[in-house]
Amino acid sequence: MTESLPTIGGLKDKIGVEWPLGVYEIEKGMIRRFVQAIEDPNPLWQDEEYAARSQYGGIVAPPTFIMTIGFEQIQKLLAASSGTLLHGSTELECYQPLRAGNVITATAKVANIRERPGKMGKMTFITFGISYQNQRQELVAKCRQMVISY
């Protein structure tokens, strides 16, 4: 699906246009690798018996997990034409827990672009709006990501 991503130079003409970032099948192993990386031992994320007895009835991902989904595609897009990429901000809204077994479709649009001179040359501030739907077309989360390119 990456062939349909716009290039950074073309992003200004794409404000508001949606494009697919990918379809992600959320597996237990994926959640386990993520929580091992962030060193979060909460049994809700890994212990099937514990999670089955909780209000969730099974393993869920930490709410922050979803903000990494599809973001690697945005980074890849911007890296092709950026010197340096920094992350400016994240705004995450969660509507449903993300469960192992969910199939998530991530869709992005460019919300806005600003440019201003900085000490390392021209800096471009790009805000993306990403929405995440599950296999039942229910909205699971929305995330706004602001990235700084210079």
Place this chain on the structure above:
Amino acid sequence: MTGQLYYQDIAVGDEITPLVKQPTSRQLVMWAGASGDFNPIHYDKDLALSRGLPGVIVPGQLAGCFLGQLITDWIGDGGRLKKLSLSYKGMNLPGKTLTCRGRVTKKYLEDSEHYLVCSLWVEGAAGEKTITGTAVVTLPSRG
């Protein structure tokens, strides 16, 4: 996990139990693999220095996930994180201690759910705030 926190247990101004983290370069590698974020400023020191950075820096979202853990540890299995806003203000370097902190700024009822708003921040080794943020959570109610 400690006992479940309830809406009635909380007052505006209450402090969230802090969470201390010490990200290592090994953790940055694990994060890159788990998140798919292969931005070289998080693993290539020479490149990071050439771009005017103080060295390899901790990915903002990794430290943001520490703030997520601060919240989910505190609200327990019965609470829900509804919104998390993060602003990456400063650089965190691997090997340095980070302290995740937060404070309750507001509580309210809406559509029979019990909400808290918390202000959050990551404190670097020198006490500077490298990330600031806000969380909106719901908690169960007693009775």
